[in-house]
Amino acid sequence: MTESDKVFAGSIPKFYDTLMVPLIFEAYAADIAELVAGFSPGSVLETAAGSGVVTRALAPRLGAGARYVVTDLNQPMLDYAATRQGSDSRIEWRQADALALPFEDASFDVVCCQFGAMFFPDRVAGYAEARRVLRPGGRFVFNAWDRIEENAFADDVTNAVAAVFPHDPPRFLARTPHGYHDVALIREELGRAGFAVIEIETREKVSRAGSARDVATAYCQGTPLRNEIEARDAGLLQLATDRATEAIASRHGEGPVAGKIQAHVIVAASP
Structure with a gap:
């Protein structure tokens, strides 16, 4: 992972939320919310x-007295x-590094993290921090994308943008979001962290x-892939988006489009 992989600034948050979230994140967020709520936690930390x-997705499913x-x-x-x-007195918003959490030991019943572990520069350290702040018997609930070839739109966009920059193809999607797909490695690293x-x-x-254009705009302008494109040539951002649009339309058709996505959902129990 490069430093630019972690930069979600400028217009990226809005594009990310309005385009990427309904495209690939909402369905898995519902999974995380269902799993976490099923443990009836009194305190939850989301990283x-x-x-x-x-x-x-989760806040409406937690108890009135939950933290x-x-x-x-x-x-x-x-x-x-x-x-x-919106207003919810149960929620505390706090900037924090998942690898150095500013909370006491055994503070939470559940720690959850949606598609964040692949951004940790040291995943074992991040997992160890989650275990540290969990109470005995608490759960760490998170997910990670499967390999990029199992995620149609991400693969299409990566290949299309690579054609725009053949000598230095942007590889953010394959390298980071889809770079942590080995189930055996996930188990091994969780084990090293004490789970x-x-x-x-x-x-x-x-x-x-709704369209191939929406998908291409989401990936090219609503993720750190945009940083990679602009670092090579900011003037080619629109061309890269156009090429990604064409690639998705040629494979998935005109008008509304649908493509396979696949991810691993993990629940690790604290001893």
Whole structure:
């Protein structure tokens, strides 16, 4: 992962939330919310909350007296998430690094993290922090994308943008969001962090959008892929988006489009 992989600033939060979230994140956020709520937690910590899609799905399912701390490393994303949530006295918004959590040991019943682990520069350290702040018997609930070839639109966009920059293809999507797909490695790293009981389920879903243009704009302008494109030639952002649009339309048709997405959903129990 490069430093630019972690930059969600400028117009990215809005594009991310309005286009990427309904495209690929809402369905898996519903999974996370259902799993977490099923444990009837009195206190929940969310890390790498992004624009708040899990927060919006989970908050209505928590008890009236629950404590819900929502964190993200990127303040612009956290600010955007807070504006989308509305007033809820149970929620505390706090900028925090998942690898150095500013909370006492055994503070939470559940820690959850949607598609954030692949951004951790040291995943074992991040997992160890989650275990540290969990009470005995607490759960760490998170997910990670499967390999890019199992995620149609991300693969299409990556290949199309690579054709625009053949000598230095932007690889953000394959490198980071889809770069942590090895289930054996996930288990091994969780084990090194002190988790012993680990359940992993691979779930396939369908990603839908109103048009190929919406998909291309979401990926090219609503993720750090945009940073990679602009670092090479900011004047080619629109061309890259156009090429991605053409690639998706040629494979998935004109008008509304649908493509396979696939991710691993993990529940690790604290000893």
